[in-house]
Amino acid sequence: MDVVIEKDTEYELTATMQQQVRQLTLIIEPTGSTTDRIKRIEGYLSGVAGTLDFSAGIHATPANVELQFAKIASGANAGKYAATVRLLGVAGEQQKLNAIIHFTGGNPKAMSLGSDLTTELAAFNADKTKPLTLGGKVVETPTGADFSATITDWTPGNGEDGEDGSAGMETNH
Template identity: 95%
Template sequence: MKKIVLFLGSVLLLASCDVKDPIYNTPHPDHGMITLTTDWSQRGTGIDIPASYTVQAGDYSTTLGDATNRIDHLFEPGTYRTYIYNTPEQVSTSGTTATVAAASGNWDGVGAFVAASPGWLFTCAMDAVIEKDTDYELIATMQQQVRQLTLIIAPTGSTTDRIERIEGYLSGVAGTLDFSTGIHATPANVELQFAKITSGANAGKYAATVRLLGVAGEQQKLNAIIHFMGGNPKVMSLGSDLTTELAAFNADKTKPLTLGGKVVETPTGADFSATITDWTPGNGEDGEDGSAGMETNH
């Protein structure tokens, strides 16, 4: 009997030695973890990398600051639609829709206005497929979503020295952007404050610069008024359809766009109107870099 007991004990000992503990690749065998690197190289000259940005992956959300971060969250296995974006000045975000702040315009009855100088918005939309017991290194290429537009007008004629100011607005600018689908929507207006250029090749011309999420709607139109000192002439109204010139504005947002137009003649009478035509990208100088002719009506 004693020999049988010892034999059974040996069998049990050998059996226990054959049972191995599971081997895992990570300390989180049932979940996945992400190390995220944001690539900010696709941005315009002189634009800073945002100090912070938001990461939204499924129901999880966090705010980060460094270019590379190990996200402090255990992800269940699955596919996560992931959105990464910053929140610049005068831009708000709800879900995947960015909205430019409203602004007051000096033009009654033409519709809503949006801020003329929102901050630089960057976004990224990507899918992250997560498996358990895995560490992931993801790279998010951030896309610049705000583009700079400059319009330069070159008045000519006998009354240019009496110009007091030029003011106007551009219609058909995007008030919202769904950065999940890339759809620009909610057409609005943006006010243009033209300032006289006092030095350089464009001295004597007038320029207005704005920042836009993009263009939206069927038409983009410049409407402006030239005011003269002493009210002589009283005013001159300017109008120009820029739909064709801005058709590709929503692409290549890292590149500022300048459109130059020349006023062929500044009328000396009152209540004149004018239409600027033949807009060309450039700085508005004569010749190859872009100028526009003007048709006058009264």
């Protein structure tokens, strides 16, 4: 708001704070015979807003943000992998998860993981006070080399009471 302040006059003004950062948690549930050999999952999310024009509410400058997935040790999501980031919002035409699943001893070889999250994050810039959790399920991890995977059908959930969501994951070789 614009306010005119006169000299030697006291004013009481109240400014309402608006949260401009929203928390996003991605949960991946691997299944299959090689899940016990997963060493780490790392990657990035593209199409993240690098700038925000507060006055106009415009999210711009699409950028990538690093994701480090950690294995969840307890609770309803034990055994799954989660990455949590706080973002200004999303920008650009596409938001995509690009990750690599690394296995102990290099067997099987590292597997590429890609997923288009554009639809699931379309309304991400609204209601920033509410964290968003998306869950995706790996139907089968590879037992051989040179596999890649794509998560489809991400499901929103809260990630705490078993409603973490799940999605189908197709493996391609």
